[in-house]
Amino acid sequence: MTTCIRIAHLFPELLNLYADQGNLAVLAKRAMLRDIEVSITPVKLGCQLDLATTDLVMLGGGSDREQAVVGKELLRYKADLQEAVDAGLPILAVCGGYQLLGSYYELPNKERIKGLSLLDFASIAGPSRLIGNIAIEWLQADGSLTGKTIVGFENHGGRTHHNYPALGRVLQGHGNNGEDHLEGIQYKGIVATYIHGPLLPKNPHIADHLLQKALRYRGYFEPLSPLDDELAFMAHNDMLKRLGVTMMMKEK
């Protein structure tokens, strides 16, 4: 039997502000190179999201207008999504998608875009946008260091504060709120982050981390075979160097 992962890409027509489809291209290619089949189902407005046949959810970022439309549409899945999240459904949520996992995103005019409240946090627009290249050190779920870095670009007006384990500790850049030096969330199957660029091409270890989660969720437990990531880590280390970070990533 061939191994197969089923990815649901939520609202690609609305949430692709920062080339989030690049993340899917990376996941699909890396799975394919290991003889794992991938099916990507675009779930557009009005389509049915079938969580029973989904092993990984991709939730990208959109403009405020688009985020509000998506927030409304997703509310009807709230109960099912909550159940799936508790069971460990892997979700990659980027930028606006990250904010949608919380209870709301408050715009500068105090208007609130309702989120899914899958996790207990909120985001509030700050006085300026936090923009620029970013490097973080990836943390383990228990908060200990992995010795691995994540690089990318951030561009968000929202400041997010939460009490969940963070995806990483900021080495250069702003992160969740520009104050506590933390970036993103890792909770059960969820990886949520403000980092795009897109996230996965230059961070193949995160791509594999997500693939592994999806495989486990589906019930496959074999480890992933290593790939040739020389070019990806060259690009990764080049960004670390530009940001003045001395830690470098080595290919496994």
Add this chain to the structure above:
Amino acid sequence: MVFKRKRIRSTSYLALWLGKLVYLLLRALRKKGTSLPGLLLWRIRPSLLQELLQQLDQCVLVTGTNGKTTTTALLHAMLDHEEDPWITNRGGANLIQGLLAALLQNVSFSGRMLAKNAVLEVDEATFPHVMTRVSPTVLVVTNVLRDQLDRYGEVDQALTLIRQGILLHPESQVVVNADDPLSASLGVDRELTYFYGMAVTPHHDPHRAEVRDGAFCLHCGHELHYEGFIYGQMGYYECPSCGFARPAPHFSGVPDEAKKYLQVTETNRQVASSVYTFHAPMFGIYNWYNLLSAIATARILGRSPRILQDSIQRFVAPTGRMQTFAGSPRRILTLIKNPTGANSVLRAIESDEEQKSICFTINDNDADGRDVSWLWDIDLTSFVANATCQKYYCAGTRALDMALRLTYAGVARDQLELIESLEKVDPATKEAQGKVYILSTYTALHKLAAQFGEQHQGKVGRV
């Protein structure tokens, strides 16, 4: 009636003279094309912009996300005349300092404008600032595509900025792209608005994965229904919910089979009144739009089709707009800055069946946009599969990002060559067989053009 001053205010002279002196000094030092004197004026005497602009008899502004420089250059070629000179800001100097620098070159020491007309390209974010200072005779909006997101936040904001500017001047004539739902929304229910659009058979290719920012109705949020796409979000659209639809164009263009000529039909009150044919000076569908909007604007300003035909014949493509360089291999330099623009450039290259290579020069300086995630929105997979490129070169500060992007699009490692610095683009691509298309972001463009030397004579802007 707005009272027009004949000169600047007496309190502005000192600043003006200083600006002119700096300009003359820079010119003596052969430092051309800098906006420095403009920047200086803007710092010490911001009111000068208004004082100079208000002396103009006719002022044409060109804004939008893509095609501003080419459209402005085309318009300048059509409008400028020895006896009635038009001022313009060349080379994409479209921020306030660029406008001021262009005006400064045409003002006397006594503060009087020496030329009374101007066609100026204006950056979207600068646009509202210019609109508070001048009432343009004609305003051209090229399109609103996803562009340099990290400068303005997002595409909605570019549209909002342009809308704000237009609302200030209901008396100005506005020329808008009917095929682009985002810019068309600017002209709906507005008097003195002229639409232009392509009357081609739109194709429907489900395999092209392009970004379409205009896919949703701005009025009611419903997904737009497209009968067909022309490029990007451009096409024949209609909102099934509120009825917003592509407006009937007053100027409608059809390229001929061989893509050498553009036939333009003018329509008045739904009646086709006249039809003219124009030679196309540049290739690529996006350049057909630039040509069409320039023709529409020049016609509104009363230029005869004959004058337009002559000026198009003499037209020289601005730097990096499918600019062809002499030598072997022949190099064709073109600007890319967002996915839709890059897709239309790639589509044009794909249709060239000769032996070719391609070189991506991707920088991430402020003027390029520091966020390069848009590289992943370019539809490269179908390009790599369809166009038979021999080699893929990557240069610029983000050469590695581009190379990585290409490998995911199916380019083999041995087809890929990294060029370590901008200076080495010329020697590295000299080895290539056939011609080399150089696709570059903004800040590398002029340095590359300088490397390749002389522009190919006779076939400027064409391949």
